[in-house]
Amino acid sequence: MPPMKKDTLLVHSGRHPEDNFGIVNPPVYHASTVTFPTVEKYEAKPANPFDGVQYGRTGTPTTFALEEAVTALYGGYKTIATSSGAAAIAITMAAFLKSGDHALVIDNVYGPTRTRVSDTLLARGGVDVTYFNPAQPIGNLLRPETKVVFIESPGSLTFEMIDVAAIAAEAHAVGALVLMDNTWATPLLFRPFEHDVDIVIEAATKYIGGHADVMLGVVTVQTPEHHLAVKGTANAMGNCPGPDDCYLGLRGLRTLSVRLERHQHNALRVAEWLNGRVEIDRVLYPALPGDPGHDLWKRDFSGASGLFGLILKPYSHSAVAAMLDGMELFAMGASWGGYESLMIPSKPGEIRTVSDWSPAGPCLRLHIGLEDPDDLIADLEKGLTRLNSTA
Ligand SMILES: Cc1ncc(COP(=O)(O)O)c(C=O)c1O
Structure with a gap:
């Protein structure tokens, strides 16, 4: 064969x-x-x-x-x-x-x-x-x-x-x-x-x-x-x-292949939507054109999974908590790779020792699951409204 x-x-x-x-x-x-x-x-x-x-x-x-x-x-x-x-x-x-x-x-x-x-x-x-x-x-x-x-x-x-x-x-x-x-x-x-x-x-x-x-x-x-x-x-x-x-x-x-295809499809939709929002300083996802790792990703990888990061503009901890606490479809959990969407606050700079990571604002990590991306975007839109309306 x-x-x-x-x-x-x-x-x-x-x-x-x-x-x-x-x-x-x-x-x-x-x-x-x-x-x-x-x-x-x-x-x-x-x-x-x-x-x-x-x-x-x-x-x-x-x-x-x-x-x-x-x-x-x-x-x-x-x-x-x-x-x-x-x-x-x-x-x-x-x-x-x-x-x-x-x-x-x-x-x-x-x-x-x-x-x-x-x-x-x-x-x-x-x-x-x-x-x-x-x-x-x-x-x-x-x-x-x-x-x-x-x-x-x-x-x-x-x-x-x-x-x-x-x-x-x-x-x-x-x-x-x-x-x-x-x-x-x-x-x-x-x-x-x-x-x-x-x-x-x-x-x-x-x-x-x-x-x-x-x-x-x-x-x-x-x-x-x-x-x-x-x-x-x-x-x-x-x-x-x-x-x-x-x-x-x-x-x-x-079912890894079919799940990954859908994770990538949904994650790209959500990442592109977030990329255009004024609340976001940067979306950290090599599959997005414009990401510093995009060229390497395109050269070496045949696709992207559903996990990516966000740097928010400077917002208070309580504003971020209001956003995350009220999410309806995104649960707060440290793992990823399952069929469900997740979102957590992350502090990547805290344990690095030889390279600088000083983002403009708080960081989040999102895992985009197999839900309909329109529903995920609607959930995120409400979350960003809470972010903006909390001091
Ligand atoms: C990149 C990466 N490697 C390894 C692990 C560890 O895997 P496990 O939770 O199965 O011990 C994790 C868990 O979150 C991870 O994100």
Whole structure:
């Protein structure tokens, strides 16, 4: 068969009905103990120590089905499913960094990647972490002991874009691995391995799950060595995504393409409408012509998801609260990627250390769901009226 296109992969990957009475979806295996019929089979050592069904924690056919599908979509060697996106980040960092190493992390990275993983877990383990300005090359910040460069593009609060392949070329020149959090784009909108990323991480909690009801992460690697490193660390840390969550991840994946198309359609409508409003200083969405990251986005991405930011003109905290508290369709919640619209106040400048983020006014982050965009715009219009009428 010729290589399949992404929509076909979404439908067919990770499914083996012939192993399961012809039933379309893989079964949900709830398992801890796995039994073996003979001492020989019990003591057998597979070439890859994590191959096959061994014990609940190392995975069941439900876990493997999700991992197989995500691997096919990213075009990698193997995927390791984790119990959340944060777990995927912590495990992958821990797999490739040890005491005395240096890690370079993008300054606009997802907050907990900085505060909980880099500044806490890695620092405690003797890893020196420094940050880099997304607007600048990294050559002068790399050292012989730099083992990891961690990136996210666009960042999930400020939506700044970077030239991923250019950063990867600099990192590889000193032998560092490039780890990318690709949660915003998913494998459908950005193909990290084609831009020389080594290992891709995604919070499957977001668009893969797609229904705001699952915590899940995935790490896709390109080599057996990297698989052993990540899977070994995941196992050592007791990582074990639940079978129902793996099933839900896989079920979400089947409709990822059609959902993302609608997220982009709706988000563009809403972002364009907001762009023309006097209350808004800037819409932060690389899919909008005029966004500083638009050219890079157009060059490297095949679409945009439904998450973007806003910088308001200077308004008081109580005016912003009046706007958000009264929203009818936009709920206030920190996650995203589900079918529903969300809006939160955000403070991207608070934890950056090497690059300036001083917006003209308060920042908001919007996730545009699958509602009718006319209704979302009507809700936002009323919200902006509250913003204007509160001191
Ligand atoms: C960009 C990004 N990466 C990773 C994560 C972490 O994922 P999880 O919430 O599944 O731990 C999040 C969660 O909000 C995120 O926004």
